Amino acid sequence: MTVADIEETYRPYGGNSQLFTSKQPELILSGPAGTGKSRANLEYLNYWAMNYPGARLLMVRKTRRSLGESGMVTFEQKVLHPAQGVRFYHSAQQYRYPNGSILAVGGLDKPSKIMSTDWDIIYAQEATELEEDDWETCTIRLRWGGLPIQQMIGDCNPAQSTHWILQRARDAKTEMLETRHEDNPMLFNRDGTMTPEGERYLSKLDNLTGVRYARYRLGLWVSAEGMCYEDSWDPKRNRINGYHIPKEWPRYMAVDFGFTHPFACLWAAIDPDGRIIIYRQIYITKRLVEDHAKDINIVSGWFHRLPKDHPRYKDSPAEWADPLPRAIICDHDAEDRATLERHLSLYTTPAHKSVSDGIQAVASRFRAAGDGKSRIQIMRDCLVEKDRDLAEGKQPTCLEDEPEVYVWDTRQGLKRGDQPVKENDHALDALRYLVAYFDLVPSTVKYSQRIY
Ligand SMILES: Nc1ncnc2c1ncn2[C@@H]1O[C@H](COP(=O)(O)OP(=O)(O)O)[C@@H](O)[C@H]1O
Numbered sequence: 001m002t003v004a005d006i007e008e009t010y011r012p013y014g015g016n017s018q019l020f021t022s023k024q025p026e027l028i029l030s031g032p033a034g035t036g037k038s039r040a041n042l043e044y045l046n047y048w049a050m051n052y053p054g055a056r057l058l059m060v061r062k063t064r065r066s067l068g069e070s071g072m073v074t075f076e077q078k079v080l081h082p083a084q085g086v087r088f089y090h091s092a093q094q095y096r097y098p099n100g101s102i103l104a105v106g107g108l109d110k111p112s113k114i115m116s117t118d119w120d121i122i123y124a125q126e127a128t129e130l131e132e133d134d135w136e137t138c139t140i141r142l143r144w145g146g147l148p149i150q151q152m153i154g155d156c157n158p159a160q161s162t163h164w165i166l167q168r169a170r171d172a173k174t175e176m177l178e179t180r181h182e183d184n185p186m187l188f189n190r191d192g193t194m195t196p197e198g199e200r201y202l203s204k205l206d207n208l209t210g211v212r213y214a215r216y217r218l219g220l221w222v223s224a225e226g227m228c229y230e231d232s233w234d235p236k237r238n239r240i241n242g243y244h245i246p247k248e249w250p251r252y253m254a255v256d257f258g259f260t261h262p263f264a265c266l267w268a269a270i271d272p273d274g275r276i277i278i279y280r281q282i283y284i285t286k287r288l289v290e291d292h293a294k295d296i297n298i299v300s301g302w303f304h305r306l307p308k309d310h311p312r313y314k315d316s317p318a319e320w321a322d323p324l325p326r327a328i329i330c331d332h333d334a335e336d337r338a339t340l341e342r343h344l345s346l347y348t349t350p351a352h353k354s355v356s357d358g359i360q361a362v363a364s365r366f367r368a369a370g371d372g373k374s375r376i377q378i379m380r381d382c383l384v385e386k387d388r389d390l391a392e393g394k395q396p397t398c399l400e401d402e403p404e405v406y407v408w409d410t411r412q413g414l415k416r417g418d419q420p421v422k423e424n425d426h427a428l429d430a431l432r433y434l435v436a437y438f439d440l441v442p443s444t445v446k447y448s449q450r451i452y
């Protein structure tokens, strides 16, 4: 194919344009945030679907839910044109083209649906979220034979320097195409000057710190340094796929207040082995505590706790409602606590806030116990709503984004282990309060503590 074939509405530049000419069986577009990687992959899929009747294409992410928030939106809003007559079929989870081509979508957390059939091209969005096994399982399924090529393609922002994708590229199993912000015409004019959108977008990325700046602004594959949870946090071990939690497992909540910084609320269940399972979270900026209280009531199914004039108010909780938490462990801000209590009609418990022992306690729960599992498990995609501003600026948007950027303060003669930098710690603080409640607060204090 020549680039001219698709140029009428879209034109790829730099590394993105190499995708359209390379015949490698495995290709990954790597680069900082917003260089046009996903757009290029989606345009590529659309090109094949349009021009080869009967093509079978698949787009995956680690979870199906995350795909709905990202890849599908760009595909529908930017890539497809109404005149193409492409429709999304919900029950089959696929876009169907009038010429018989299909583009299916799926999550690798539920692989049986998508991995039981064969495909021509599989596109993995945010491929760094995948395990190498996921990637290889996909490649085995590339044998439909409807196109002159079979390809496994993907895109990602750089991750740690030991990541399997980088290793695979070094081993020449996968071709890695580097992309730059200058490749995206929305950000840079062809003469190399920045567009107004480029100025706005890149100034957001310039606010990042540490490893996120290196990866999302500069596009470097670097590992985090000086992480407080360096020896304990392991996303592979500490995150799990979602499942339904039995009603009888005790529930707890933990809250860290914030307005300019994110407000974080974690829902936890304690499994029969005493593990903390984080099964839902709010992580959002610029919202008032009383509005958080309403959101908490709604997502917990406590419709009867909403104000009577609220459109979602009901006189009883939902059938699926969460059991009431045994404790809501909170940051100390007296006014915020009082507001939350008033709007939830529930009491809160002030957190045990000392930092060093709290970090130690969380770290020991992140580590593998005798059974190989950690004593804290965070369900994938359990975020209620993604904060758009944070997501656009590539700031952490959820609990599991924080450990990599939560680092020891080594300024002014401080040593690792003394105190953390007070950044990227919102949901981690809530988690620390929760863990301290179980592992650090003596039960005599715990049960007498209601007063502030
Ligand atoms: N060649 C291009 N022409 C026009 N718009 C583009 C082009 N490449 C990217 N964009 C737009 O720039 C934005 C960011 O692109 P995206 O593919 O999401 O970036 P990435 O996946 O690298 O983070 C999207 O709105 C996309 O439509």
Ligand SMILES: [Mg+2]
Residues within 6 Å of the ligand: 037, 038, 039, 155
């Ligand atoms: Mg992308």
